[in-house]
Amino acid sequence: xxxxxxxxxxxxxxxxxxxxxxxxxxxxxxxxxxxxxxxxxxxxxxxxxxxxxxxxxxxxxxxxxxxxxxxxxxxxxxxxxxxxxxxxxxxxxxxxxxxxxxxxxxxxxxxxxxxxxxxxxxxxxxxxxxxxxxxxxxxxxxxxxxxxxxxxxxxxxxxxxxxxxxxxxxxxxxxxxxxxxxxxxxxxxxxxxxxxxxxxxxxxxxxxxxxxxxxxxxxxxxxxxxxxxxxxxxxxxxxxxxxxxxxxxxxxxxxxxxxxxxxxxxxxxxxxxxxxxx
Amino acid sequence: xxxxxxxxxxxxxxxxxxxxxxxxxxxxxxxxxxxxxxxxxxxxxxxxxxxxxxxxxxxxxxxxxxxxxxxxxxxxxxxxxxxxxxxxxxxxxxxxxxxxxxxxxxxxxxxxxxxxxxxxxxxxxxxxxxxxxxxxxxxxxxxxxxxxxxxxxxxxxxxxxxxxxxxxxxxxxxxxxxxxxxxxxxxxxxxxxxxxxxxxxxxxxxxxxxxxxxxxxxxxxxxxxxxxxxxxxxxxxxxxxxxxxxxxxxxxxxxxxxxx
Amino acid sequence: xxxxxxxxxxxxxxxxxxxxxxxxxxxxxxxxxxxxxxxxxxxxxxxxxxxxxxxxxxxxxxxxxxxxxxxxxxxxxxxxxxxxxxxxxxxxxxxxxxxxxxxxxxxxxxxxxxxxxxxxxxxxxxxxxxxxxxxxxxxxxxxxxxxxxxxxxx
Numbered sequence: 001x002x003x004x005x006x007x008x009x010x011x012x013x014x015x016x017x018x019x020x021x022x023x024x025x026x027x028x029x030x031x032x033x034x035x036x037x038x039x040x041x042x043x044x045x046x047x048x049x050x051x052x053x054x055x056x057x058x059x060x061x062x063x064x065x066x067x068x069x070x071x072x073x074x075x076x077x078x079x080x081x082x083x084x085x086x087x088x089x090x091x092x093x094x095x096x097x098x099x100x101x102x103x104x105x106x107x108x109x110x111x112x113x114x115x116x117x118x119x120x121x122x123x124x125x126x127x128x129x130x131x132x133x134x135x136x137x138x139x140x141x142x143x144x145x146x147x148x149x150x151x152x153x154x155x156x157x158x159x160x161x162x163x164x165x166x167x168x169x170x171x172x173x174x175x176x177x178x179x180x181x182x183x184x185x186x187x188x189x190x191x192x193x194x195x196x197x198x199x200x201x202x203x204x205x206x207x208x209x210x211x212x213x214x215x216x217x218x219x220x221x222x223x224x225x226x227x228x229x230x231x232x233x234x235x236x237x238x239x240x241x242x243x244x245x246x247x248x249x250x251x252x253x254x255x256x257x258x259x260x261x262x263x264x265x266x267x268x269x270x271x272x273x274x275x276x277x278x
Numbered sequence: 279x280x281x282x283x284x285x286x287x288x289x290x291x292x293x294x295x296x297x298x299x300x301x302x303x304x305x306x307x308x309x310x311x312x313x314x315x316x317x318x319x320x321x322x323x324x325x326x327x328x329x330x331x332x333x334x335x336x337x338x339x340x341x342x343x344x345x346x347x348x349x350x351x352x353x354x355x356x357x358x359x360x361x362x363x364x365x366x367x368x369x370x371x372x373x374x375x376x377x378x379x380x381x382x383x384x385x386x387x388x389x390x391x392x393x394x395x396x397x398x399x400x401x402x403x404x405x406x407x408x409x410x411x412x413x414x415x416x417x418x419x420x421x422x423x424x425x426x427x428x429x430x431x432x433x434x435x436x437x438x439x440x441x442x443x444x445x446x447x448x449x450x451x452x453x454x455x456x457x458x459x460x461x462x463x464x465x466x467x468x469x470x471x472x473x474x475x476x477x478x479x480x481x482x483x484x485x486x487x488x489x490x491x492x493x494x495x496x497x498x499x500x501x502x503x504x505x506x507x508x509x510x511x512x513x514x515x516x517x518x519x520x521x522x523x524x525x526x527x528x529x530x531x532x533x534x535x536x537x538x
Numbered sequence: 539x540x541x542x543x544x545x546x547x548x549x550x551x552x553x554x555x556x557x558x559x560x561x562x563x564x565x566x567x568x569x570x571x572x573x574x575x576x577x578x579x580x581x582x583x584x585x586x587x588x589x590x591x592x593x594x595x596x597x598x599x600x601x602x603x604x605x606x607x608x609x610x611x612x613x614x615x616x617x618x619x620x621x622x623x624x625x626x627x628x629x630x631x632x633x634x635x636x637x638x639x640x641x642x643x644x645x646x647x648x649x650x651x652x653x654x655x656x657x658x659x660x661x662x663x664x665x666x667x668x669x670x671x672x673x674x675x676x677x678x679x680x681x682x683x684x685x686x687x688x689x690x691x692x
Contacts, residue, residue: 097408099407100404463566
């Protein structure tokens with residue numbers, strides 16, 4: 001799977017994104033308790049873990065929409081949370097993000113959605129914008145759907161349009177938030193192919209947040225397993241598949257019982273059935 | 279008792295917190311207004327959904343309110359033999375009070391709730407978050423045009439409401455009840471003062487437009503991004519707007535017309 | 539974002555109607571059209587008692603509105619009220635010995651100034667003073683007088 005990565009030969013040693021000792025809590029609930037991660041240039045890095053472990057939160061931290069209570073996140077050498085508002089917006093132009101729902105603007109057409117960042121950030125003439133939009137839409141195979149409204153798209157198509165929009169400004173990286181959730185096998189296959197293809201063709205760095213083990217392992221160069229606010233394990237998909245950690249085995253193979261118990265913590269079954277409330 | 283006091287304290291703290299957040303949000307919007315003026319297209323689109331779509335409601339309500347005022351006023355005034363004052367009564371009540379207040383209440387129900395629901399749903403479907411990640415400031419792009427559109431539309435709607443209402447009163451008074459047409463208009467012109475009545479009514483409607491749009495946009499922006507949260511925010515918009523309108527109306531009326 | 543032409547037209551229509559309504563309220567409903575304001579000329583008159591006369595009350599002659607009360611002041615030397623009236627410019631042939639009295643419209647109506655022309659050839663100009671004035675009738679005084687008279691007759 002790992003053919004030519006344009007970015008790959010660029011300094012393997014200095015990661016594109018550096019996450020160092022990040023702590024974050026929402027209300028009284030601790031989400032991250034000292035997380036370190038590196039995201040290499042030109043690679044697809046996956047973050048996997050059970051639902052509710054704050055994978056989406058991590059993407060928002062990287063995008064600067066949330067602020068960690070301690071620790072630092074550097075993107076392309078800049079500390080995201082020390083940037084001024086203007087600089088942060090400048091940096092975000094280099095980031096694309098694909099939301100779970102697609103987050104398309106519902107009141108304008110597919111074409112206008114993809115054109116939106118171009119019209120907001122550039123002063124290109126309309127004919128040029130049309131060319132660019134059609135190119136991006138063609139890349140995701142939806143050039144023919146340009147006149148549809150977002151409400152007329154299926155979930156998978158909406159995500160592809162959102163992907164076309166995310167690459168409209170030719171970003172350096174794309175963050176995918178649960179790209180495979182709730183997709184039929186065909187759309188899933190399309191998305192898997194697109195993520196790998198775009199990563200290689202555009203020399204992007206990609207971060208995929210997911211709990212779909214099979215699809216994610218098929219495209220990821222490196223995987224972080226996150227649970228309970230910590231990185232449980234990391235390595236290439238092959239390394240993780242052969243890991244001797246029980247927890248990793250349970251997660252990677254989707255077993256019902258293991259270190260994470262099938263039963264939610266409860267009283268003794270027999271006692272409970274006899275109706276003796278403590 | 280202690281827990282009751284604690285709860286009271288918690289409620290009032292969260293109230294002040296919301297008020298503070300709302301005020302900061304408002305300041306943010308005000309600073310974003312210049313970016314809307316540079317791009318009038320955004321404003322025009324919002325003027326359509328906020329103003330034009332409320333137009334028919336306002337016209338029909340205004341017409342009927344004016345007609346009812348004329349009918350009710352006629353029976354009271356005719357006891358004093360002062361039917362000629364009907365025009366004054368209709369136009370003074372409309373221009374000073376009912377025009378701004380009823381329009382603002384209808385505006386909160388029609389445009390305010392729609393604004394909250396729209397922005398709340400945009401938040402729930404991650405459109406606002408997505409816009410931020412595309413390096414587009416949602417306050418500039420989404421909130422400020424809507425705020426400005428509300429601020430401009432509300433006085434226009436209130437003026438239309440009053441004007442249509444007076445015409446409705448004219449139909450009933452002159453057309454149906456047979457009051458002298460000349461007297462109807464002449465008395466009105468003699469009694470209604472431009473700066474005292476018309477301008478003060480206009481100021482009221484601008485203030486109401488400001489408060490309703492502010493509440494509506496803030497509630498949407500601050501809504502919990504679930505369908506239930508958006509529903510609640512929409513209800514809050516209408517309820518809080520109504521309270522704010524009536525309270526401000528009392529204060530403004532005391533300041534403007536309370537020349538004791 | 540592109541918005542269709544029809545939306546622009548509708549918004550323009552809406553704003554135009556708003557301004558028409560504003561024009562209607564100011565010109566047809568309120569007194570803005572009567573405020574010729576500064577074009578007329580000012581005439582003063584002293585009254586012993588102005589009753590409840592208000593600024594902007596009408597000034598009429600033979601029942602026709604020809605001006606408005608512009609200001610009401612108090613003269614601390616004569617202890618009289620000084621009423622400044624603004625008379626519209628077209629009525630510039632009022633004799634100098636015109637008589638001004640404060641009248642009431644109807645039994646409970648508001649008070650206004652009624653002018654009665656005199657016979658002199660000279661006319662009132664800006665800054666002139668009307669010498670002949672008659673104060674407002676105060677209801678309590680009339681009743682008091684009536685009671686006093688009927689008591690003294692007995």
